[in-house]
Amino acid sequence: MTFRVAVAGASGYAGGEILRLLAAHPEVEIGALTGHSSAGRPLGAVQPQLSSLAGRALVPTTADALAGHDVVFLALPHGQSAALAGEVGGSALIVDCGADFRLRDPVAWERFYGSPHAGTWPYGLPELPGARAGLWGTRRIAVPGCYPTAVTLALFPGYAAGLLEPEAVIVAASGTSGAGRSLKPQLLGSEVMGSMAPYGVGGGHRHTPELVQNLSDAAGESVTVSFTPTLAPMSRGILATCSARLRPGAEADELRAAYEKAFAAEPFVTLLPPGLWPATSAVVGSNSAHVQLAVDENAGRLIAVSAIDNLTKGTAGGAVQSMNIALGLPETLGLPMNGVAP
Numbered sequence: 053m054t055f056r057v058a059v060a061g062a063s064g065y066a067g068g069e070i071l072r073l074l075a076a077h078p079e080v081e082i083g084a085l086t087g088h089s090s091a092g093r094p095l096g097a098v099q100p101q102l103s104s105l106a107g108r109a110l111v112p113t114t115a116d117a118l119a120g121h122d123v124v125f126l127a128l129p130h131g132q133s134a135a136l137a138g139e140v141g142g143s144a145l146i147v148d149c150g151a152d153f154r155l156r157d158p159v160a161w162e163r164f165y166g167s168p169h170a171g172t173w174p175y176g177l178p179e180l181p182g183a184r185a186g187l188w189g190t191r192r193i194a195v196p197g198c199y200p201t202a203v204t205l206a207l208f209p210g211y212a213a214g215l216l217e218p219e220a221v222i223v224a225a226s227g228t229s230g231a232g233r234s235l236k237p238q239l240l241g242s243e244v245m246g247s248m249a250p251y252g253v254g255g256g257h258r259h260t261p262e263l264v265q266n267l268s269d270a271a272g273e274s275v276t277v278s279f280t281p282t283l284a285p286m287s288r289g290i291l292a293t294c295s296a297r298l299r300p301g302a303e304a305d306e307l308r309a310a311y312e313k314a315f316a317a318e319p320f321v322t323l324l325p326p327g328l329w330p331a332t333s334a335v336v337g338s339n340s341a342h343v344q345l346a347v348d349e350n351a352g353r354l355i356a357v358s359a360i361d362n363l364t365k366g367t368a369g370g371a372v373q374s375m376n377i378a379l380g381l382p383e384t385l386g387l388p389m390n391g392v393a394p
């Protein structure tokens with residue numbers, strides 16, 4: 053069976069990456085493509101890398117344009133998804149790449165996003181314990197934020213195994229495509245090239261409550277998270293360096309065994325052999341996450357590092373992986389495991 057799929061926000065970075073993957077997906081027919089300021093233009097004018105779809109027209113983002121599809125991807129600015137999803141309604145599978153339906157706690161939502169909480173949908177990080185059960189047959193998916201995907205994969209096995217104290221310290225570097233393609237002075241080439249700088253320092257980044265939610269779910273208790281994002285002079289990729297204090301008696305071998313068990317059957321997570329460390333260049337263009345860990349015996353802490361492509365595993369690839377599960381398709385269908393290095 054072929055599923056007819058619409059993409060809202062097809063002119064953006066996330067929308068473009070969704071289309072790159074869907075164009076190679078054997079069970080998908082690409083339907084409506086919508087844009088905002090670029091509506092009326094051909095897709096090839098704003099996404100020239102999508103050669104096979106270059107002549108397709110971008111239409112305005114309306115519920116009418118998105119009606120009549122089996123699957124609708126929403127790749128829109130935060131706050132735009134909830135109203136549109138309500139209007140599209142029906143039996144379509146709606147996959148929201150924005151944040152609107154990720155958090156369960158309305159207080160945390162309002163504090164970090166400053167608007168009323170729209171609700172909570174099944175969370176599209178299949179590797180998180182219990183997540184697949186929520187995705188099978190669902191008609192609504194909330195795709196995780198890109199940092200939460202990288203960080204959760206790096207830390208959840210240690211928490212799920214009960215080997216870590218409930219506090220995590222995370223410093224993660226992201227490429228500039230994580231910020232979308234709208235114009236922002238801090239993203240000018242002359243500001244970013246040859247430089248790295250933190251932002252959202254001091255617990256202010258909106259992915260903090262999502263990290264707390266995921267790690268607390270894994271731990272079965274409330275986990276405190278200190279998260280510092282950093283902008284790196286590259287277009288794609290996230291490298292997350294995560295640290296947590298070991299529970300008394302927890303050993304490096306037990307941690308390694310917990311990670312091996314968690315990822316043994318995961319098609320898109322590679323626990324690297326001891327001594328090899330994740331690099332963004334190895335995962336760019338793929339839906340793969342690379343993970344490695346070490347125990348700092350002096351500090352009594354786990355150091356876990358992950359690398360993903362923020363636009364693939366961190367957005368579009370994770371979204372397609374979750375779509376596959378929801379539709380009963382093989383989970384890996386249409387998704388690249390290999391990167392494009394060098």
Ligand SMILES: NC(=O)C1=CN([C@@H]2O[C@H](COP(=O)(O)OP(=O)(O)OC[C@H]3O[C@@H](n4cnc5c(N)ncnc54)[C@H](OP(=O)(O)O)[C@@H]3O)[C@@H](O)[C@H]2O)C=CC1
Nearest residue numbers: 061063064065066087088089090127128150198230232233
């Ligand atoms: N970039 C990333 O790494 C990640 C992004 N996401 C999420 O995906 C979503 C899209 O992000 P991204 O692609 O990076 O952003 P972009 O800024 O690159 O694209 C935004 C898209 O939304 C459209 N748009 C802009 N304003 C409006 C509006 N008022 N109403 C309807 N459509 C509008 C744009 O259309 P036009 O260009 O035609 O004006 C464009 O298609 C966001 O919610 C983001 O949080 C999630 C994880 C990671």
Ligand SMILES: CC(=O)N[C@@H](CCC(=O)OP(=O)(O)O)C(=O)O
Nearest residue numbers: 151197198199226227228230231
């Ligand atoms: C480099 C950069 O700016 N990154 C974005 C994260 C993008 C993302 O995953 O997140 P959302 O879907 O929650 O927007 C940021 O820090 O806001």
